[in-house]
Amino acid sequence: MKKILFAFFMGVLVVAAQAEPSLQQRQEIRQKRVHEYLTRTIVAANLNKENEFGDTPLFEAAQKGDVNAILRYGNESLSGAFLLQKGKNGNNVFHVARNAQTFQALARMVRKFYPQDYKIKIRQMMNQRNDLGETPVHAQINYGRSDTFMIAFPYTELYERMMSAKSKLDKGGVLAEVAKTTEVEEVVKLSKDASGRTIAQAARDNVSTPGMDRVVAFFAHNASYL
Numbered sequence: 001m002k003k004i005l006f007a008f009f010m011g012v013l014v015v016a017a018q019a020e021p022s023l024q025q026r027q028e029i030r031q032k033r034v035h036e037y038l039t040r041t042i043v044a045a046n047l048n049k050e051n052e053f054g055d056t057p058l059f060e061a062a063q064k065g066d067v068n069a070i071l072r073y074g075n076e077s078l079s080g081a082f083l084l085q086k087g088k089n090g091n092n093v094f095h096v097a098r099n100a101q102t103f104q105a106l107a108r109m110v111r112k113f114y115p116q117d118y119k120i121k122i123r124q125m126m127n128q129r130n131d132l133g134e135t136p137v138h139a140q141i142n143y144g145r146s147d148t149f150m151i152a153f154p155y156t157e158l159y160e161r162m163m164s165a166k167s168k169l170d171k172g173g174v175l176a177e178v179a180k181t182t183e184v185e186e187v188v189k190l191s192k193d194a195s196g197r198t199i200a201q202a203a204r205d206n207v208s209t210p211g212m213d214r215v216v217a218f219f220a221h222n223a224s225y226l
Contacts, residue, residue, distance in 0.1 A: 047082040054088040065098030080113025090130035095139040100147040126155040133194030144209030200226035
């Protein structure tokens with residue numbers, strides 16, 4: 001019995017010794033971690049650098065629709081701060097997103113870095129206005145990008161207010177009359193850029209671009225007063 005117990009304990013010691021990393025292995029692990037940290041630090045610094053046009057790498061990738069670059073920056077960065085900063089003319093990255101795929105890639109990175117308050121961060125960025133008074137959805141309409149607009153619009157305060165007003169207007173009666181003088185006014189105000197043009201007017205001005213007729217029809221059905 002003693003021999004069996006001795007053999008058992010010796011086996012446990014051998015396994016433990018094999019499981020414990022050697023000094024060389026610990027050094028290699030430490031060096032790997034230091035290398036990863038330094039790499040991420042360098043990437044973070046590079047993500048804040050502007051090119052000759054005043055764009056950071058993220059803004060450049062968003063404008064080009066380079067989804068792979070956006071995802072790579074997100075995987076290599078230490079934090080999501082680079083996603084939230086404003087670029088030239090007061091734009092955030094969603095103002096300049098080239099298409100729906102680009103928008104979705106950017107949103108995915110925001111979710112990655114801010115999983116607890118993802119919806120809050122996205123909503124804040126969707127309601128940010130640039131120097132022309134445009135939110136990202138205003139800008140996307142002006143670019144003629146109906147696909148991006150359709151994805152982004154539900155995240156905005158304008159959409160929420162517009163649909164609330166529609167619900168009350170559809171019910172008629174006193175509720176509709178009150179909505180006409182309060183909520184509709186607020187929707188019209190939110191829908192305008194710095195020039196005073198509503199987002200629905202911008203859509204009508206760009207109706208010849210692919211898919212914009214759907215956007216025009218959407219506003220006609222839900223907010224014909226715009």
